[in-house]
Amino acid sequence: MDIFVRKGEPTPDLLSTCNTLYFEDPHLSYHYSHTGMRVRLLDNAFKPGAVVRCYYVESRFNNPVATYNHISRELGGDVRPETIAQYLSTLSFAAGRYGFEPIDVSDEVRLHYSEGNGTNTFSPFALDRLKPLREVPAKWTMAHAKRALANHQFRNLRCNGVYSDDYAYDAAVDFHRGPVDHLVMLEKLVESPSGWWTSLDGNGSVSLCCHHFDSNSFQLEMQPY
Structure with missing residues (x-):
């Protein structure tokens, strides 16, 4: 489960967390795993056509402590979200044939840079960029579904079933049926x-499905619920 850290709240332990951390200030996301550290600067989240800067501090031998230690050395031990962002923003990556060339800083650590699209970048601290629906649209689209979720214009958001090739497991977990957190769903749709x-039927019931193996729904409510 993602963790949202608002401005002024204490910073979780960056070395031990396995969740994606979203920080309001500085506005970025941070994910630490066995392969390394991923940081995205989210100032342009949800903005169509805008560039989102993405950094990946890779552990070449699945030793994530090496990536953290590299960052710590570069920052003189002052490892905080804002100092990590400041350090990564100073790096220059040469453009290559298939993107930006990585930088090998040691035998164990390699730095990567890529650019994402603001439209496909989620942030819980930029939801105001998805404006509320003013009326039921004549033609329902995914953009409308995202806006409804971002602005609490729904009720009873739930998973109706997730299906895999392992029927026994699916049945054991009741096909993952049950309530769904709206920000978890919104993040999936965006990212x-x-x-x-x-789709939207005549009774205000919205279906949200991934192909035909992940079925979800909610009831559209024009007034925030």
Whole structure:
């Protein structure tokens, strides 16, 4: 589960967390795993056509402590979200044939840079960029579904079933049926939009499905619920 850290709240332990951390100030996301450290600067989240800067401090031998130690040395031990962002922003990456060339800083650590699209970048601290629906649209689209979720214009958001090739497991977990957190769903739709589709029936029931193996729904409420 993602962790949202508002301005002024204490910073979780950056070395031990396995969750994605979203920080309001500085506005960035941080994820630490066995492969290294990923940082995205989120000032342009949800902005169409805008560039989102993404950094990956890679552990070449699945030793994530090496990536943290590299950052710590560069920062003189002052490892905080804002200092990490400041350090990474000073780096220059040469453009290559297939993107930006990585930088080998040691035998164990390699730095990567890429650029994402603001439209496909989620931030819980930029939801105001998705404006509320003023009326029920004549043609319902995924953009409308995202706006409804971002502005609490829904009720009873739930998973109706997730299906895999392992029927016994699916049945054991009741096909993951049950309530769904709206920000978890919104993050999926924004960050991984491939395969998702939506529809709205005449009774205000919205279907949100990924292909035909992940079925979800909610009831549209024009007034924030």
